[in-house]
Amino acid sequence: xxRRALSKEDYDLLLEWQGGACALCRRPPSKVGxxxxxxxxxxxxxxxxxxxGGCNVAIGFLMEDADWLRRAAEYLEWPxxxxxxxxxxxxxxxSPGEAGHDLRRNTDGLE
Numbered sequence: 130x131x132r133r134a135l136s137k138e139d140y141d142l143l144l145e146w147q148g149g150a151c152a153l154c155r156r157p158p159s160k161v162g163x164x165x166x167x168x169x170x171x172x173x174x175x176x177x178x179x180x181x182g183g184c185n186v187a188i189g190f191l192m193e194d195a196d197w198l199r200r201a202a203e204y205l206e207w208p209x210x211x212x213x214x215x216x217x218x219x220x221x222x223x224s225p226g227e228a229g230h231d232l233r234r235n236t237d238g239l240e
Contacts, residue, residue: 134176143179151179165181
């Protein structure tokens with residue numbers, strides 16, 4: 130018999146507390162995979178919340194390191210390329226930016 134981390138009642142209560150969705154991406158469980166994963170701290174065992182499969186895997190790749198996650202957020206908000214090329218971005222081939230649409234500023238690339 131498989132062990133359960135949470136009773137159905139506790140799972141349902143936590144899911145309702147989270148607004149019926151993944152605690153990170155805020156997407157509701159899908160019809161294909163109706164249950165969200167019960168995320169827990171691997172050292173202490175504390176149950177943290179319910180996550181979709183993608184977010185659960187992402188937290189695992191982050192090795193549960195909040196500092197790494199903060200650095201990742203800073204990287205996404207201001208990548209090194211912006212300073213390196215001093216306001217003259219390079220664009221991935223075939224992307225909207227390459228076609229002159231700078232989606233970071235919602236412009237057509239006109240200065």
